[in-house]
Amino acid sequence: MERKLLLANDHIEGIHTLDVYRKHNGYTSLEKAFKTMKPDDVLEEVKKSGLRGRGGAGFPTGMKWSFLAKPEGVPRYLVCNADESEPGTFKDRYLIEHLPHLLIEGMIISSYALGANISYIYVRGEYYYLITILEKAIKEAYAAGLLGKNILGSGFDHDMYVQPGAGAYICGEETALLESLEGKRGNPRIKPPFPAVAGLWGCPTVVNNVETIAAVVPIIKDGGDAYAKIGIGKSTGTKLVSASGHINKPGVYEIEMGITVEDFIYADAFCGGIRNGKKLKAVVAGGSSVPILPAELILKTAAGEPRLMSYESLSDGGFATGTMMGSGGFIVMDEDTSVVKNLFTFARFYHHESCGQCSPCREGTGWMEKILKKFISGKATMADIDLLWDIQSKIEGKTICPLGDAAAWPVASAIRHFRSEFEEYVKHPESIHDVKHYFRLNNLEIQNA
Amino acid sequence: MAKVTIDDITIEVPDGTSILQAARMIDEQHGTHIAPPTMCYYSKLETSGGYCRTCIVSVTQGSEKDPRPMPKPVASCRTNVMDGMVVKNTTSPELLEARAGVVEFLLANHPLDCPICDQAGECHLQDLSYENGKEETRYEFNRRRFDPIDIGPYVKLHMNRCILCYRCVKVCDQLTDKRVHGVINRGDHSEISTYIEKAIDNDFSGNIIDVCPVGALTDRTFRFKSRVWYTNPVDAHRGCEKCSGKVRLWMKGDEVLRVTARKDQWGEAEQFICNTCRFDKKKTSDWTIEGPTKVNHHSVIAQNHDDLRKLQVGVKKQIHQLDGVKSELGKGPLDPNNI
Ligand SMILES: Cc1cc2nc3c(=O)[nH]c(=O)nc-3n(C[C@H](O)[C@H](O)[C@H](O)COP(=O)(O)O)c2cc1C
Ligand code: SF4
Ligand code: SF4
Ligand code: FES
Numbered sequence: 001m002e003r004k005l006l007l008a009n010d011h012i013e014g015i016h017t018l019d020v021y022r023k024h025n026g027y028t029s030l031e032k033a034f035k036t037m038k039p040d041d042v043l044e045e046v047k048k049s050g051l052r053g054r055g056g057a058g059f060p061t062g063m064k065w066s067f068l069a070k071p072e073g074v075p076r077y078l079v080c081n082a083d084e085s086e087p088g089t090f091k092d093r094y095l096i097e098h099l100p101h102l103l104i105e106g107m108i109i110s111s112y113a114l115g116a117n118i119s120y121i122y123v124r125g126e127y128y129y130l131i132t133i134l135e136k137a138i139k140e141a142y143a144a145g146l147l148g149k150n151i152l153g154s155g156f157d158h159d160m161y162v163q164p165g166a167g168a169y170i171c172g173e174e175t176a177l178l179e180s181l182e183g184k185r186g187n188p189r190i191k192p193p194f195p196a197v198a199g200l201w202g203c204p205t206v207v208n209n210v211e212t213i214a215a216v217v218p219i220i221k222d223g224g225d226a227y228a229k230i231g232i233g234k235s236t237g238t239k240l241v242s243a244s245g246h247i248n249k250p251g252v253y254e255i256e257m258g259i260t261v262e263d264f265i266y267a268d269a270f271c272g273g274i275r276n277g278k279k280l281k282a283v284v285a286g287g288s289s290v291p292i293l294p295a296e297l298i299l300k301t302a303a304g305e306p307r308l309m310s311y312e313s314l315s316d317g318g319f320a321t322g323t324m325m326g327s328g329g330f331i332v333m334d335e336d337t338s339v340v341k342n343l344f345t346f347a348r349f350y351h352h353e354s355c356g357q358c359s360p361c362r363e364g365t366g367w368m369e370k371i372l373k374k375f376i377s378g379k380a381t382m383a384d385i386d387l388l389w390d391i392q393s394k395i396e397g398k399t400i401c402p403l404g405d406a407a408a409w410p411v412a413s414a415i416r417h418f419r420s421e422f423e424e425y426v427k428h429p430e431s432i433h434d435v436k437h438y439f440r441l442n443n444l445e446i447q448n449a
Numbered sequence: 450m451a452k453v454t455i456d457d458i459t460i461e462v463p464d465g466t467s468i469l470q471a472a473r474m475i476d477e478q479h480g481t482h483i484a485p486p487t488m489c490y491y492s493k494l495e496t497s498g499g500y501c502r503t504c505i506v507s508v509t510q511g512s513e514k515d516p517r518p519m520p521k522p523v524a525s526c527r528t529n530v531m532d533g534m535v536v537k538n539t540t541s542p543e544l545l546e547a548r549a550g551v552v553e554f555l556l557a558n559h560p561l562d563c564p565i566c567d568q569a570g571e572c573h574l575q576d577l578s579y580e581n582g583k584e585e586t587r588y589e590f591n592r593r594r595f596d597p598i599d600i601g602p603y604v605k606l607h608m609n610r611c612i613l614c615y616r617c618v619k620v621c622d623q624l625t626d627k628r629v630h631g632v633i634n635r636g637d638h639s640e641i642s643t644y645i646e647k648a649i650d651n652d653f654s655g656n657i658i659d660v661c662p663v664g665a666l667t668d669r670t671f672r673f674k675s676r677v678w679y680t681n682p683v684d685a686h687r688g689c690e691k692c693s694g695k696v697r698l699w700m701k702g703d704e705v706l707r708v709t710a711r712k713d714q715w716g717e718a719e720q721f722i723c724n725t726c727r728f729d730k731k732k733t734s735d736w737t738i739e740g741p742t743k744v745n746h747h748s749v750i751a752q753n754h755d756d757l758r759k760l761q762v763g764v765k766k767q768i769h770q771l772d773g774v775k776s777e778l779g780k781g782p783l784d785p786n787n788i
Binding site: 168170185190351352353354355356357358359360362363364365366367370387390393394397398399400 | 522
């Protein structure tokens with residue numbers, strides 16, 4: 001079912017301006033919070049809502065907020081993670097582009113709850129046009145007294161800044177983001193300490209995804225309990241899904257958690273089925289990092305139950321037969337898609353984006369890319385399949401940050417579910433007829449090894 | 450205090466001790482060899498460690514209060530003990546296999562030019578691969594290549610050999626007064642940057658040579674003078690205004706070939722020394738000689754010749770395998786352009 005809590009008004013002309021946003025009940029949650037609630041009441045509602053982080057890990061937001069250290073005399077910060085660089089994910093961009101004030105309203109309410117007088121929105125460098133949109137909106141909010149000193153007479157002061165990134169996926173990892181925000185090289189920090197204790201400039205900091213922060217607005221409007229009733233089990237509320245690939249209607253959809261995957265792919269309200277009447281081959285359900293699943297496992301769990309769009313159902317069966325909700329980047333592949341070539345593209349990405357701090361990720365990602373290149377140039381051997389498997393297993397769980405895992409999982413799952421396709425590339429290299437075209441398309445040199 | 454058990458040996462250590470430090474304490478007390486190898490951690494450099502991942506251990510019991518095992522191996526240099534923690538290092542075959550994987554990653558892009566490397570014989574990567582690695586390398590592609598550069602008159606940088614342990618970066622950050630940012634570029638294109646060249650003016654910059662675990666930063670005043678194992682280390686001191694003046698001289702006959710800091714059992718400098726002591730005092734008369742260095746078990750110099758030969762065989766094996774990929778390296782692994 002379509003259920004719109006965040007994107008209900010995205011189609012309204014001029015909704016990115018303060019006036020129009022307010023005409024459609026914008027900033028009423030903020031008024032409610034500031035006029036009728038104490039900061040802890042806001043936290044309580046967020047806890048009750050069961051909201052989970054939409055940046056990828058699905059960590060309960062209320063719990064994260066309650067971990068925030070509150071030493072006397074030390075500033076606290078809220079940082080919005082708008083670095084959105086996971087291949088297949090483009091929901092935050094959509095939200096900011098159409099509804100900048102929804103994010104800003106959520107930021108102010110969240111900051112109020114956390115006692116943060118300063119917040120930052122860290123925007124992916126390639127999203128430069130969003131920076132203009134956000135800065136305009138922030139200016140409007142200052143002019144209307146929604147930002148600055150003594151907001152709505154509450155005595156609460158708040159300043160908000162937009163900081164562009166410089167085009168690095170790794171700066172979406174929360175501690176690399178904080179380093180970058182401090183003007184340093186975007187290397188993930190070694191944890192602990194966690195940002196809740198020592199984050200930005202060593203001060204307690206909460207880092208949340210754009211969608212997570214925006215969801216605070218409807219939670220305050222209708223209450224945490226009402227929000228928790230939407231969705232299924234521990235997957236409460238709605239989720240923005242970026243749908244791409246071989247579907248009839250790619251785009252950003254807001255869904256109520258718990259609809260079936262089958263519905264999402266085939267219903268007209270969502271993806272509208274596979275393009276050109278082709279058959280579904282595989283889906284990467286949560287952004288490039290999560291395990292790829294073949295059609296039969298994405299539509300139904302190993303136990304034969306329909307798979308649902310929820311944290312629990314998508315991960316049902318663990319990595320053996322399941323996947324993850326991740327960031328909600330839903331990539332659909334039809335029967336003509338080469339899983340191996342797609343994997344090569346992903347591997348190139350992770351190799352390119354590794355920060356290079358820790359040896360397994362720095363060396364392993366490049367190695368995997370090179371081996372995959374052998375496959376698509378028809379030069380691989382059967383032993384390379386096992387080698388790939390071994391390399392990914394030696395990266396996973398042994399790195400500083402989860403980028404190492406994110407690079408390993410797609411490789412592991414592709415071999416797990418599509419091993420025969422790798423074998424096909426070894427046995428019949430001549431069948432890779434379009435390889436030259438593919439290489440040219442991607443500006444790559446053909447390996448002469 | 451916290452009680453921690455590592456490879457079946459229990460020790461009580463102050464709160465805030467890392468697993469690595471606890472393991473080293475056990476070794477010091479019991480003469481055992483359970484301390485995990487380290488390539489990036491350096492007790493004298495703040496925020497060092499966590500990068501190389503060679504010191505990983507498996508925590509099979511988190512603590513007395515919360516006995517759950519940790520799901521993934523942890524970096525022992527950056528993980529503190531908890532009371533009742535149980536750790537496996539040498540007693541876990543899976544862990545040793547995982548470590549062998551880390552070693553393979555560290556060697557993947559390493560040029561293995563040991564025969565012409567000044568660090569050979571005191572290289573931690575050699576020791577590491579000998580003790581924790583596999584004989585074969587499965588990496589068959591072009592290795593990363595950078596041109597060697599002189600960073601100042603005293604230090605040579607062979608970026609090809611660098612394992613990006615960040616130790617030299619921390620030295621420049623913590624021992625010099627200007628902020629330096631030592632790594633440029635990203636991922637496996639990362640490079641120790643020439644910003645360090647600026648730090649060479651500083652009196653303590655020579656310490657980057659001592660902290661470098663491999664032959665990436667070497668002493669230009671010692672280049673090709675001798676293999677390390679043909680020199681005799683002696684401890685010596687002089688009155689110095691800038692540092693403690695306590696050093697190690699590497700001598701051949703009466704000649705001082707090289708001056709370094711004194712290294713402890715774990716291969717770390719006991720005290721950092723200044724550039725004057727290191728580079729300018731190369732006469733025996735500059736120094737008061739204390740006597741021959743007491744070398745520890747770990748050092749190659751201390752090993753008898755059989756062991757040394759074994760070590761060289763290990764290195765040779767790796768080099769031998771490289772023959773297969775010679776073409777990709779152009780003129781082979783011993784490319785003179787690369788010296
Ligand atoms: C390599 C990497 C990239 C990430 N990129 C993003 C991102 O672009 N946006 C985001 O919100 N979270 C990203 N994350 C997750 C963040 O580290 C963090 O968990 C998240 O921002 C927390 O917000 P949430 O609790 O609201 O989900 C990334 C994590 C990793 C390891
Ligand atoms: S896992 Fe990769 S991206 Fe993360 S810290 Fe290590 S090298 Fe950097
Ligand atoms: S040059 Fe040496 S000390 Fe510096 S990062 Fe590389 S290996 Fe470490
Ligand atoms: S020594 Fe611990 S990670 Fe390098």
